[in-house]
Amino acid sequence: MxxxxxxxxxxxxxxxLVAxxxxxxxxxxxxxxxxxxxxxxxxxxxxxxxxGFRNDVCSAFYPFATGPSPIARLGLAEHGLRWEHAPAVLAHVCADRPAAVLSRDPTRTAESVDRFAAGDGQRWLDLYRDWQRVAADVLRVMFTPFPPVRAAGALVRRTGTARALRLARRFVLPVGQLGAEEFTGDGARLLLAGCALxxxxxxxxxAGGGYxxxxxxxxxxxxFPVPRGGAQALTAALVHRLRGRGGEVHCGAHAERIVVGHGRALGVGTRDGHWYRARRAVxxxxxxxALYLDLVPPDALPDRLLADAHRIRMDAATVKVDWALSGPVPWRDPAVASAGTVHLGADLAGLHRYAADLGAGSVPEEPFMICGQLSTCDPSRSPAGTESLWTxxxxxxxxxxxxxxxxxxxxxxxxxxxxxxxGFGGTVLARHVAGPEDLEAENPNxxxxALGGGTAAVSQQLFLRxxxxxxxxDTPVDRLYLASASAHPGPGVHGGPGANAARAALARDRFGAVYAAAIRAANRLAYG
Structure with missing residues (x-):
C-alpha cells in the first residue's frame, strides 16, 4: 500500500513541524x-x-520562540499556546558573593552587575542598546538561508560599514575576551560566559562572544519563557495548526530509507514496509x-560528501537530571530563588577549567550546570509548594x-x-536520570x-554546516532537504532550519529546472 x-x-x-x-x-x-x-x-x-510533576523530556526554555523567529510567526497563541515567565530570567550563582541576576527589566540587571564593579550597570545598558539597534536585522540575517545577501545588506545600510565590521568582530570573539573588553567586574562577564556555554x-x-x-x-x-503546562504544549500547538490546514502526523512510523530515482527523492520507506510517495519534496x-549515511543510498551522493559526513563533529554529550522536590530549592543566596534559569558551579576560572576538561575528554571535576526551576516559571508543573527542577x-x-x-x-x-x-538533598522526593545513551534512545537526533545537532564551533557554521x-x-539529491538543527542556522527552538528547508522546497517547485540547475552547479563546486 x-x-x-x-x-x-x-x-x-x-x-x-515548522517546515x-x-x-x-x-x-x-x-x-x-x-x-x-x-x-x-x-x-x-x-x-x-x-x-503530579510535569517534566520536560529535553528542552525547556524558549527565548527564540517569542522573538522574531520562524516559529514565533506562526501565531501559535491561536492554537492554545500560552507562555509563562519566572520573576527573574537568569541567575549565575557565585560562591563568595551575591548572584549575578538577569531580569527582563534592564535597570534591575544593571543594578545586579553594578554590585560587582561600579559602572558595569551602565555598560550593560549600553550593550543592550547596541542590541536593540541591530536586533531585528541580526535575527533576519540569522534566519535567512545562506548566503543572507539582502538581510546582511540591510544590516550594513542601517548600521554603517564601520559599526557592521565591529559587530562582526563581536560575533567571532571568544566570550571571555568580549567580557573582559566590555566589563570591569565578574557579574556581567559570568552572564555572558554562562550563556555561551x-x-x-x-x-x-x-564565536563564544556572539553566542x-x-x-x-x-x-x-x-x-527565557516556558510553555504553560510543559514543553509538549508547544508541540501540541504546532500539530494543531498543521492539522487545521490539512496536514497529518503519523507516530510510530520509523523512516528507514529515502527512495531516490534519477537523482531525485521520490519518497520514504518505513520499517514496517510502508511506502510514502512524495510528489514534490522530502x-x-x-x-x-543519519540522513547521508543511513537514509540515502550511498550511490546517490558524491564521494566527497560521504567522506565529509564521517567527519561531522557533534557537540558535547549530556547528562540530564529531573528532580521532584518537596519545596523550593534552599539557595544560600535568596536572589536565586526567583530565577527561572540558574547557571551553577563555576566562576570565570572554573568555566575555563570546565571547558578545558571537556576538550581533553575528561569529566569535569566541578560540573557547570544549567538548571531550570520550572515550577517557579509555571506553577502548573508540580503540586502547590513543590518544585520541578530540570538540570x-x-x-x-x-x-x-x-x-x-x-x-x-x-x-x-x-x-x-x-x-x-x-539541605537540597533533604527536599528530593524523586529523580529521573538520563545519560547520553538514554537521551539518544529517547530521540535519535x-x-x-549531543543536544545541538553538531558543534557550534566556527569550523561547522554557515557554509560549513x-x-x-x-x-x-538543499542536498545533492534533487527535492531532498535537510531540515534539522544539523543545518544552518543550527540549534535552538526557533524553527530556522525547518523554515529554510520549506522555503527551498517551495522555490524548487516554483522555479523548476532553473532552480535545480543552479543547485547542481553549486554542488559541483562544493563536492566535485
Missing part, C-alpha cells in the same frame, strides 16, 4: 512521519519523576549523519556510558547543588547525547 502526498517530512521535532506548517500554508499536502509514539522530538513533557563553545573559543551576547540579549529582551528533520551538564563523548559512570556525574551534580543550596558546501537546506 502506498500513500501519495506533496511532501513527506521525516521527524516531528519543532523544525519538522510542515509552512508547506501546508502554501497549499501542499503534507505528511509528517515520527518514529516515536508521541510528537515533538526534544520538545515533549512527561511525568518522569513523581505523580549553552552551546559547546568555551570561554576561550572563537553569549545573542542569548543574553534575547533573555534581556524576551526572557524534508528530513534528522541528524545530518543538565555536559560530558565528553565516549564509546559507552554505563550507569555507574552516569551516576558518578550525577553525584557531582548533587554535590554542587548541596554546596550552593545546603541527540546523537551520543554540517559539511563544507552550500550552507543551505
Amino acid at each position: 502506498a500513500d501519495s502526498v506533496d511532501a513527506v517530512v521525516i521527524g516531528s521535532g519543532p523544525n519538522g 510542515a506548517n509552512l508547506l501546508a500554508d502554501a497549499g501542499w499536502d503534507v505528511l509528517v512521519l515520527e518514529s516515536a509514539a508521541t510528537e515533538g522530538g526534544g520538545v515533549r513533557t512527561a511525568e518522569l519523576t513523581a505523580p 549553552h552551546t559547546d563553545v568555551g570561554p576561550a573559543d572563537a 553569549g551576547w545573542l542569548l543574553a540579549m534575547l533573555g534581556q529582551q524576551y526572557g 524534508l528530513a528533520d534528522v541528524a545530518a549523519g 543538565y551538564t555536559h560530558v565528553p563523548h565516549r564509546e559507552s556510558w554505563p550507569a555507574s559512570a552516569v551516576n558518578d556525574v550525577v553525584a557531582r551534580m548533587e554535590a554542587q547543588l548541596e554546596r550552593y543550596a545546603p 541527540l546523537v551520543g547525547g 554540517p559539511v563544507p558546501g552550500l550552507g543551505r537546506a
Whole structure:
C-alpha cells in the first residue's frame, strides 16, 4: 500500500513541524512521519519523576520562540499556546558573593552587575542598546538561508560599514575576551560566559562572544519563557495548526530509507514496509549523519560528501537530571530563588577549567550546570509548594556510558547543588536520570547525547554546516532537504532550519529546472 502526498517530512521535532506548517500554508499536502509514539522530538513533557510533576523530556526554555523567529510567526497563541515567565530570567550563582541576576527589566540587571564593579550597570545598558539597534536585522540575517545577501545588506545600510565590521568582530570573539573588553567586574562577564556555554563553545573559543551576547540579549529582551503546562504544549500547538490546514502526523512510523530515482527523492520507506510517495519534496528533520549515511543510498551522493559526513563533529554529550522536590530549592543566596534559569558551579576560572576538561575528554571535576526551576516559571508543573527542577551538564563523548559512570556525574551534580543550596538533598522526593545513551534512545537526533545537532564551533557554521558546501537546506539529491538543527542556522527552538528547508522546497517547485540547475552547479563546486 502506498500513500501519495506533496511532501513527506521525516521527524516531528519543532523544525519538522515548522517546515510542515509552512508547506501546508502554501497549499501542499503534507505528511509528517515520527518514529516515536508521541510528537515533538526534544520538545515533549512527561511525568518522569513523581505523580503530579510535569517534566520536560529535553528542552525547556524558549527565548527564540517569542522573538522574531520562524516559529514565533506562526501565531501559535491561536492554537492554545500560552507562555509563562519566572520573576527573574537568569541567575549565575557565585560562591563568595551575591548572584549575578538577569531580569527582563534592564535597570534591575544593571543594578545586579553594578554590585560587582561600579559602572558595569551602565555598560550593560549600553550593550543592550547596541542590541536593540541591530536586533531585528541580526535575527533576519540569522534566519535567512545562506548566503543572507539582502538581510546582511540591510544590516550594513542601517548600521554603517564601520559599526557592521565591529559587530562582526563581536560575533567571532571568544566570550571571555568580549567580557573582559566590555566589563570591569565578574557579574556581567559570568552572564555572558554562562550563556555561551549553552552551546559547546568555551570561554576561550572563537564565536563564544556572539553566542553569549545573542542569548543574553534575547533573555534581556524576551526572557527565557516556558510553555504553560510543559514543553509538549508547544508541540501540541504546532500539530494543531498543521492539522487545521490539512496536514497529518503519523507516530510510530520509523523512516528507514529515502527512495531516490534519477537523482531525485521520490519518497520514504518505513520499517514496517510502508511506502510514502512524495510528489514534490522530502524534508528530513534528522541528524545530518543519519540522513547521508543511513537514509540515502550511498550511490546517490558524491564521494566527497560521504567522506565529509564521517567527519561531522557533534557537540558535547549530556547528562540530564529531573528532580521532584518537596519545596523550593534552599539557595544560600535568596536572589536565586526567583530565577527561572540558574547557571551553577563555576566562576570565570572554573568555566575555563570546565571547558578545558571537556576538550581533553575528561569529566569535569566541578560540573557547570544549567538548571531550570520550572515550577517557579509555571506553577502548573508540580503540586502547590513543590518544585520541578530540570538540570543538565555536559560530558565528553565516549564509546559507552554505563550507569555507574552516569551516576558518578550525577553525584557531582548533587554535590554542587548541596554546596550552593545546603539541605537540597533533604527536599528530593524523586529523580529521573538520563545519560547520553538514554537521551539518544529517547530521540535519535541527540546523537551520543549531543543536544545541538553538531558543534557550534566556527569550523561547522554557515557554509560549513554540517559539511563544507552550500550552507543551505538543499542536498545533492534533487527535492531532498535537510531540515534539522544539523543545518544552518543550527540549534535552538526557533524553527530556522525547518523554515529554510520549506522555503527551498517551495522555490524548487516554483522555479523548476532553473532552480535545480543552479543547485547542481553549486554542488559541483562544493563536492566535485
